[in-house]
Amino acid sequence: MSDDKLPAEHAEGHGEVAAADNPFADPGLPAHQVRRTDIDERAAKRAERQVSLLFVVSMLATIGFIASYVSIDPDKIVYIFPLGHVSALNFALGMTLGVALFCIGAGAVHWARTLMSDVEHPAERHAIEADDEVRADVIEQFKTGAGESGFGRRKMIRNTMIGSMALVPLAGVVLLRDLGPLPEKKLDHTGWDEATPAVPIRLINMNTNEGMKPEDIAVGSLTFAKPGPSVLRPEGLQESDDDFQEAIAKDALMLIRIQPEDIKDANSAGLGFQGVLAYSKICTHVGCPISLYEQQTHHALCPCHQSTFDLSDGARVIFGPAGHPLPQLKITTDSLGYLVATGDFSHPVGPSFWERSE
């Protein structure tokens, strides 16, 4: 397009006056500038084709999306630089849908910028409030209505209405009962509570699924255990059990061994067996599984809120929001030398709850 089709630079803009004598005067709008597509039909046609092309690309990409969804095997992994080994299906779906949406957006923006009218339309601003006459009328109507209803005169109606409206929210409060029933004693007990000194429960290693002897637990080692066979659960807790997740969330144990002279808490040492200590793996703050055990400091850290327990000192809380030490399980050995529990944890496992006994 030749320059002679262009309008003259800034044909006298109607706002660009009066700046000399009054710098605060309203400058008004600058002169409207035409676009190339407004004055050159060929440019307009070209822009139209470009917009259409973008929309056609979007259509093709959507068809590509459907085609890749149908044809690509979900397990297929391909190498794509620089992403590495990625799922072919994920990549194809993401790319095609991305292109389809981008082209619609780009086409719409290009259309608006080149072809739709861009003439400025000034709109005057007014105060939001209604004018005084309307307001006075509404207030008058309200007063009339209040007078006709006798609200101020018939006090009994007024008071009973207020009473009924005050009571209605109680219906919602009553519905809170559905949050119950209360857990009663369920949270106080774990899978270890069937153990008695007469019928103990063996500690089963989570890795090997077998019992452990104290000599298996080396100083500085960390082992995870679950309850073994008991009266109610002759097979012991199995991962295939329906309630495995629920049970292990309370029963999980971590077993460590500390040199007996390094155990600071005499009570805790008494619950263990020759320095082997069995602590609950469930944090007493909000119940995360914790076992970030540091074998030199004997600290166990909870990854959720950084509660830190000193396992050499009865799992005392030394940092963080947890409110109780970790419950400890009293362990000893049976006649064959395997580690067993003779009762439930010293305290309820996991986070605090209202009915918690301590």
Add this chain to the structure above:
Amino acid sequence: MKKLSARRRHPLAALVVLLFALAATGGLYAAFAPAEAAKADSSAQSLKIDEGKRLFAVGCSSCHGLNGEGSSTGPSLVGVGSAAVDFQVGTGRMPAQQPGAQIPKKKNIYSQDDIDAMAAFVASLGPGPVVPTADQYTSTETDAVAKGGELFRTNCSQCHNFQGAGGALTQGKFAPSLEGVSPKHIFEAMQTGPQNMPSFPDSTMPEKQKQEIVAFVRYQSNEAPNPGGLSLGSLGPVTEGLFGWIFGLGVLIAIAIWVAAHTTKAKKS
């Protein structure tokens, strides 16, 4: 006797006398030689221990004591075994650069021969885990990665993250990333429990299970595909959210500004 003296000028007589003399000397030496000298052992192993002791005196004794008995600045090495030395020195953690909450991994300055010599010396101080051989830490099972994944999530993921990306511990300590760690070093770490890592002895985690864990960790850092493209450190929602907010929204804002700032006015300038 006559017969014997008659042959004393025989050409082989000197040889017979010589053999007698040698046998007598050898027998007498064996009988009367000092006991210490008789025990002197010049096998390759003891040479290695001597060499290791020399290296130990130079590189390690300032903290661990001249005989590995430990001091206020370094623990006793009696009973840590050769696997611990191979891990600590092989990954450059020892000799420690400076004291701190945790001794970080750095460039290893010793050759494998030197490490073996020091390991032999430390192993001679007391029995402990032995440096594993390749068949000890290499699993041949086809389902090792899957089983190792289960074991990893039970035993390791709490500190090292579910993909082995590592994580923070208390007071400046951290669980390092397992990416690119050699199978031998992973195995040794489980055996010996370096620094604040608990150990996982064969009595509670049999060798086969350690092999499976090694197989899983190696798979994660070498072969595991990344279905979505960018792993973003495998750290979970934090990095993903950061990426979404900064790159995703940032690019959208930039495009919006570009769209609004550039007009198609037919200006000459």
